[in-house]
Amino acid sequence: MFNIQTHMDYEGQHKAEKLSRFIIALFGIVGLIWGGIIQQFSQTVYILGAGFLLASLVTIPPWPMYRRRPLNWQKPRPEPSVQVNDGEEVKKKKK
Incomplete structure (x- = not known):
């Protein structure tokens, strides 16, 4: 339906924080x-x-x-597999 973005990138967060501090300090001094x-x-x-x-x-x-500037995430690595002596692969079990 709608594609509403709900995130900021890290540089955007930094910019927003600096801007909010500046605005509040300016209004505080003027006030x-x-x-x-x-x-x-x-x-x-x-x-x-x-x-x-x-x-x-x-x-x-x-x-x-x-x-x-969104982050470019890496693609997930495939799970490592363990080779058994008879040549077949068996995936490692997660603990």
Whole structure:
């Protein structure tokens, strides 16, 4: 039906983390300065909360910009087999 991607690659995770830290720090600094100017700590908290919501919206969903470099996984190796003295192969038993 729909092909909704639900993953990020490792570089996308790194990019999302850096971006969220930057957004929250920026809004925190701006909120602190604005709250200091108007002498209202509540304004600082509101601005920081808005930064948190924006950072969440930008970085939590797996947007296509976070899925540009997927990992190329190796194909699984075939299970090793053990040769018995009479020439037939018997697969190793897993313990």
